[in-house]
Amino acid sequence: MGVTRLRFAWTLSTRDIAVKTLFILFGLAFAWPAQAQLGRSRALSPSKPTQTPTPPSAPTLNLMPLPKVISASRNIKLWDTSGQPTLQIDPNTGDINALALGTKDGQQMLISGGADGVVRLWNLASGAPGDTFAVNHGPITALALSPDNTILAVGAADGSISLWAWQQGRLLAAVPAHSDAVTGLLYAPDNHTLISAGADRQIRVWLLFDNGRRIVLRSSILAHDAPITGIALLAGATQVASVSEDGYLMTWNLATGAQIRRIFVCERGVTALAASPDGKTLATGDSNGHIRLWNAATGMPLAFQGNLPQPPRTLLWSADGTMLICGAADNTLSFWNVNTGKQVACIAAHDGPVRALILAP
Template identity: 30%
Template sequence: MTLFALLATTTAVIAFQQRAAAQAQRDSAVFNQLSGEADRLHGTDVSLAAQLDLVAHRMKPADTKIYTDLVGTENFPLSTALVAHTDAVHSVAFSPDGHTLASAGADHSIRLWNVSDPRHAPASNLIANTPSAVNAVAYSPDGRSLADAGADGTLRLWDVADRTHAVPVGEPLRLTDAVTSVAFSPDGHTLAAADADHTIRLWNIADLAHPAPLGQPLTGHTGAVEAVAFSPDGRTLASASVDQTVRLWDIADPARATALGAPLTGHTNTTTAVAFSRDGRTLATASRDTTIRLWDVADPAHPAPLGQPLTGHTSTVESIVFSPDGQLLAAGSADTTVRLWDVADPAHPTPITPVDQPLAGHSSTVFAVAFSPDSHTLASASADRTIRLWDVPRTLLTTHHGAVESVAFNPRGHTLATASADHTIQLWDVADPTRPTRIGQPLTGHTDAVLLTVFSPDGRILASASADHTIRLWNVADPGHPAPIGQPLSGHTDAVSSVAFSPDGHTLASASADRTIRLWNVADPAHAAPLGQPLTGHTDVVESVAFSPDGHLLASASDDATVRLWNVADPTHPTALGAPLTGHTSSVFAVAFSPDGHTLASASNDATIRLWNTTNPTHPTPVGQPIVGHTNTVLSVAFSPDGGTLATGSLDHTARLWALDPGPADHRICASTADALNLPKWQQYVSDQMAFDPPCGTVAVPH
């Protein structure tokens, strides 16, 4: 019996081990499949890809590739789909309070969605079935009224004070052809509508129940009018037409509206959309020629083009909109994607996402885009019968008028410094990193690009390095009232690309285009002095230097595409440690140590950030894959004092914040992508053999 028992036990153990091995093999295969599918989907549905990354991360939390993929989602818009329409959705509009989204489309319906709580899937109310397709909807400035533009040539007004029950106001207004666009004036007293009969019509709606025509229809276009938009001051109206032009109209007196100057030309096909910036000084126009143009309309009688057309879309640009904060421009296209540009400096707009990574998720033409009043959510409407709500990252700091060359956290507070090619330094309050705010005016004094800034360990001094060959020290004990200290430090024979304080604050290291590194005694910052001879070893421009937290190591980055580590325990006799670190495919512009000294981050001209394990400084190793997201050269990198956030600055004119703990990425993905990973997709992308267990829980499909 004992022998039989032993055999039975042995058999059971072997069977258990075999089952465990089979399960481990299956899990490994599923993990590899998940990782591969996520990589493939990043270009077509980043929201679903993010959820697949979450599933993979929970299967293997220590996998460094998945870790860096999750960190990379921090600065990319993610979306959730709203499903209720039964045909193409033509238009979306947010109420002025941001709590409601109106949508309308080819299914003859108008719906209102409750979007007041981003933590819950929006629910919709069908408020109207119209006799024809609806081409556009618009809210009045007070949010109590809604206008819809009908394909049957009618324009209807609705009382939507109660978003659960819309009430028609008055009789429909009848035009001679399809109504393609509708807009309320900023004061809510005038309504404008675009007509396919080549005209624009205006009504006085002071008494909403009894709209009165204002003057004669505006004529001048030689083709159907596709879109109309009021300037923020209500004195100018812009219109876009099939005739490939845009016209501006003086409507200071809407009963006597007149054309302003000659039509705006430049587009080579139908102009489909027009939008004014928040300050009214910039007009954006979109076209079937796949481009967007920006115009200076500060003097609307004499508009002038701004820069080159914005490109990237591969088919008709159907809709454009400026964010209410004036920082972004969004466009929806027949190529099924949405694109974002930073337009803080409209003369030099830059894409927010990589050119090859637009906002993807729709499967057909994107007809309309609209920002929420707080600029944090973008709604897109598509021929695929869905609406998507995109969570726009709040971690983009867009104030400089040139490349952001450097970012630095104050170790003793919640201040971030950004330095720019515009010769200035800007201080930011980042106590809440999801809502950074600017502190005061930019610091000026350098006569060329400021290439790097760094705080002293006690947070009271800021050092800046410039292409003007000098280093400047600033007293920032009171961030609201910074002041220069002493005279600029000179000695380098070319641009000073980087500076770094030792942990005790007594030594400053500087790197230069003269291929050398210099050490300075700054124990008395008002009387700084050089230490010893310049350090040599790099074969090209030295772009960056950084001390380890214990002060024993100095890292340097160079245009020779390498990173070097130096032993500077004795700053008068530094020595090189090991071989240069390689992996970047172009110049390395910045390096930074994590607060624990175990990780080194490097930023490169190849538009990526790399992380290195420096626990053993003589044999550092790469951590995961490069982090991508910037659309151009990454010029600077910095860790927050707690090591949980990485800040980067780029030639794409943006600074970005990356949460290094996957937890925030986990939360944001779940909050932004809702049911992106439903049961059918689980079976398709994860496994039909594993129980359905989405990383964000089961979310009901919104209706």
């Protein structure tokens, strides 16, 4: 009987060992791939990243050279064809709202106007300051230089327009042109027709006589239902286009004041306007951050559309009409190929919104 019990115990022990061994082997077989996969997952996705991911960088310059432009915010910068600043001017006078270019004594001069109500001249080659003259009508909101380089028209926040023999710093004439701020000024090619736009919703056409010593209102157009934000000449200076906070792009016959076209652009308002050098295409920027192109003759939208995180403040065409430059509320300058619809470059240009743009010589 003792032998029988011993054999039974040995048999049971052997069976238990075999069963346990099988369980261990099966457990290892199933556990190993899971552990290996878990190890790989941990290696690929650590629970605590070692560094913060770098945000996507702005679009970089491709092989296409950029137009040379001058931009203004609280300072002024001249940009070369590679998108690098070659000159910086720091007036320390607040926001700069308008720029113009002229020639004085054989030198290229940059003309600026802004929040301090003073017109300032700068030598474009060196950035050295030149003459200044106070307009005395509040902040300067618009500038336009006559085609013959002699008469500077200055629009101000109080709605006035003043005419200056800018090379001598001499006031020629002044007129209370609008009941609110002047938001745009343009000279016609004839040298004595000046077109103004205002926050009072009006477009006005002025005639200059006696070498700018007298300015006379020729016609007035109540163009929009909200402040006008930009104007541009079309069709050999026989038409003017305008955009407004009311969300519309309009075109007008300058001789008769008749409306030619009314185009809805954006329910939140249109913020910028520019006409191509040949006058055949209009570019608009709106409060949704969109840049659109329009056929000036038909009013039909073109396929191009640029998108920005903040509204465009000012638009400018390159001299050959192949590129559109945008200064935006997010402090950037962006360059767009109008033939491909692609953004060529985007530059963090200033520490504040880009308020004015002009092509550099």
